[in-house]
Amino acid sequence: MTKQEQIKLGKILWAIADELRGSMNADDFRDYMLSFLFLRYLSDNYEDAARSELGADWPELPADDRRSPLAVWYEQNPEDIEEFEKVMRRKVHYVIRPQYLWSSIAELARTQSDKLLSTLEHGFKHIENESFSSNFQGLFSEINLTSEKLGKNYKQRNERLCVIIQKIAEGLAEFPSERDLLGDAYEYLIGQFASGNGTEASEFYT
Incomplete structure (x- = not known):
């Protein structure tokens, strides 16, 4: 990944933020963008370790199968899940169930699923609570999925999140899943939002 490509990714993500935040102030929208970026990073790291x-x-899936390979493994090996998650908690210090992986969340957004918002709510709590020694407690505390700034009711908030996440997923799709790449994109957005917050997540890139 070249420096030019890193800058390109940062600009793509910033353009998405600038386009979609609407009446939401920059600080609030920053929390959503950076939380979703970090979920992508955690998911990629977890799937690499699981593989x-x-x-x-x-599982090796055909190109037109949009399921997570880990979701397929869970379906095929229910009796082994508990031991697998124990191993993953020791090795990567957290667990992400297949339905909460970024790829699964992005697919819910792509299909405009009415379950996206509730899945995100459960997913963030799951990641925070299932980490080793509670390392991720409060990790997503800055993002308020019930905020009226997203919409006045569940349906409106869900629809808004579908658009935001789909745009982010499309923006990231042409770039490889690299630790440094996502870290650079994260830092780029931090700089663009001109805020000193988001420290908890940025520490994981250093």
Whole structure:
């Protein structure tokens, strides 16, 4: 990943933020953008570790199958899930169930699912509560998914989040899943939003 590509990604994400935040102030919208970026980072890191751990048992899916390979493994191996998650908690210090991975969330957004908002709410709590020694407690505390700034009711908030997440997913799609890349994009947005907050998440990139 070249410096030019890193700058391009940062500008794409900033353009998305500038286009979609609407009447929401920059500080509030920053929290949504950065939280979703960090969820993408955590998910990519977790799936890489899961693929390594499962080895030959990692499902290989056809290109038109939009399910997470980990979701397929969970379906096929329900009796092994508990032990697998114990291993993952020891190795990467957190657990993300397949339905809460970024790829699954992005697919809900793409299909405009009315379950997106509730899935995000449960997913953020799951990641915070299932981390080793509670390392991620309060990690997503800055993002308010029930805020009226997203919409006056569940339906409006869900629809707004579908648009935001789909745009972010499309913006990230042409770039590889690299730790440094997402870290640079995160720092770029921090700078653009001209805020000193978001420290909790940025610490994981250093």
